[in-house]
Amino acid sequence: MNRILDCIEERFGSPATEMIPLSAAGGRFLTRDLAATGNMPVYDEALRDGYAIAIDDNPADDQGKEPSDDEAFRSGKTGEGMLEYVIDREIAAGCSDIVPLRPGYCHRIFTGGVVPAGVDMVVPFEECKEEGDRVVINLKEFAAGRNYIKRKGAEVRCGERLVERGERVCSDHITMLASIGIDQVPVARRPKVAYYCTGNELVTAGERLGTGLKKSLNGWVLSQAIVAGGGLVERGMVLGDDRQLLVSTFVEAAKSKIDLVITTGGMGPGKYDLVKSSFVEAGGDVVVDFLPMRPGKSLLFGTIEHTAFLGLPGPPPAVRTLANELVGPILKRMQGANRYWPEKFEAQILHDLRLKRDGVTHYKSGVYFIEGGKSFVRQSKRLEPVTCYIVTEPGRRLVKEGEMVTVHLRE
Numbered sequence: 001m002n003r004i005l006d007c008i009e010e011r012f013g014s015p016a017t018e019m020i021p022l023s024a025a026g027g028r029f030l031t032r033d034l035a036a037t038g039n040m041p042v043y044d045e046a047l048r049d050g051y052a053i054a055i056d057d058n059p060a061d062d063q064g065k066e067p068s069d070d071e072a073f074r075s076g077k078t079g080e081g082m083l084e085y086v087i088d089r090e091i092a093a094g095c096s097d098i099v100p101l102r103p104g105y106c107h108r109i110f111t112g113g114v115v116p117a118g119v120d121m122v123v124p125f126e127e128c129k130e131e132g133d134r135v136v137i138n139l140k141e142f143a144a145g146r147n148y149i150k151r152k153g154a155e156v157r158c159g160e161r162l163v164e165r166g167e168r169v170c171s172d173h174i175t176m177l178a179s180i181g182i183d184q185v186p187v188a189r190r191p192k193v194a195y196y197c198t199g200n201e202l203v204t205a206g207e208r209l210g211t212g213l214k215k216s217l218n219g220w221v222l223s224q225a226i227v228a229g230g231g232l233v234e235r236g237m238v239l240g241d242d243r244q245l246l247v248s249t250f251v252e253a254a255k256s257k258i259d260l261v262i263t264t265g266g267m268g269p270g271k272y273d274l275v276k277s278s279f280v281e282a283g284g285d286v287v288v289d290f291l292p293m294r295p296g297k298s299l300l301f302g303t304i305e306h307t308a309f310l311g312l313p314g315p316p317p318a319v320r321t322l323a324n325e326l327v328g329p330i331l332k333r334m335q336g337a338n339r340y341w342p343e344k345f346e347a348q349i350l351h352d353l354r355l356k357r358d359g360v361t362h363y364k365s366g367v368y369f370i371e372g373g374k375s376f377v378r379q380s381k382r383l384e385p386v387t388c389y390i391v392t393e394p395g396r397r398l399v400k401e402g403e404m405v406t407v408h409l410r411e
């Protein structure tokens, strides 16, 4: 797998950039680091409805001298830990007419309002008593240490790096970028993907089933994996086991500058298994034609001109596994992602797991859950949606109930 991803990195790892609106950037991969072009919040902001005040350290106090009435009024201090201010004006959220605080005065302010220069704290309404044009505040309430002001730049500082190149844009990135006014972002062009499900027995949705025929399932698996990996499905169809048809299809895809061609089926040793020979006849270079994993032994990876080619085996369970373990990572790598392998963790297995002695890594469909802060996993049951793969190292014959195993999350 690493060889395949190394080849992708080398040949396709520097994706073209396109600038797109922030609103369309979810799930895309950034091609540059993004730095803040402004502060968030843009101004000192009130976090409570209340009164914006200044606490003046009157030196008269420090000397144990009682302040004169006038001094006490100017500093906002009255007897017994109480502060008293004259209410000067009101600052609602959105109000732009902001004047500095005058000594002895406070501003009635609302959450989200601009905190004027000179204010030390916003005291919530609940802590204050309004009497006529004045407000009386219990000084003890300040001991809590909160000033209920979110300072300019407290969340995002101008110039600070916000998102790294290769990150996949998520909704939190979008909100953060929007908050400082970034509305266009540089992202990797989405890889164009074509998939072809090969097999004379396959029919597509809407076509009638007859003896020996079956509905093609791999297209459903692949189209979802392609979208999840950030790719664009440019072509998707069923093809019969016909060498000339396969060769001309692969040549056409490469000429049309498809980034990735995926086939399913036709990889076994049988007489109708024509994918590898057709790929070579179409001018393809084989990079990998065997993976030490099950499912997935019968796998082909190569290139035709500027197109990567991934030949997957036919059985849908194998395609599901490889869609998660390989198709997703290839597409993400093509877009310069800095994290592309499935997320993995360790979990305790709930039953014995027997494995074939074939010296390869096994991937078993599983279901995981968390209970009492611990992760557990078991094999999935028939018809049950698979949430993860249980991955065991080559040569392992038995995993005993209660042992820890590696689990790959299914995207």
Ligand SMILES: Nc1nc2c(c(=O)[nH]1)N[C@H]1C(S)=C(S)[C@@H](COP(=O)(O)OP(=O)(O)OC[C@H]3O[C@@H](n4cnc5c(N)ncnc54)[C@H](O)[C@@H]3O)O[C@H]1N2
Residues within 6 Å of the ligand: 197, 198, 199, 201, 202, 214, 215, 216, 217, 218, 219, 264, 265, 266, 267, 268, 269, 273, 295, 296, 297, 298, 312, 313, 314, 315, 316, 318
């Ligand atoms: N004599 C041997 N036979 C097989 C071997 C082997 O080593 N010796 N390997 C087996 C393994 S493992 C695999 S995997 C398959 C690989 O075969 P193909 O890639 O050629 O797959 P097909 O024969 O085309 O299909 C296998 C199976 O899956 C069904 N299928 C295929 N495509 C679809 C689709 N789009 N939707 C639904 N079902 C699909 C197909 O009808 C077959 O039943 O070879 C084994 N045999």
Ligand code: MOO
Residues within 6 Å of the ligand: 293, 294, 295, 296, 297, 298, 299, 313, 315, 318
């Ligand atoms: O190659 Mo097959 O996919 O091992 O099951």
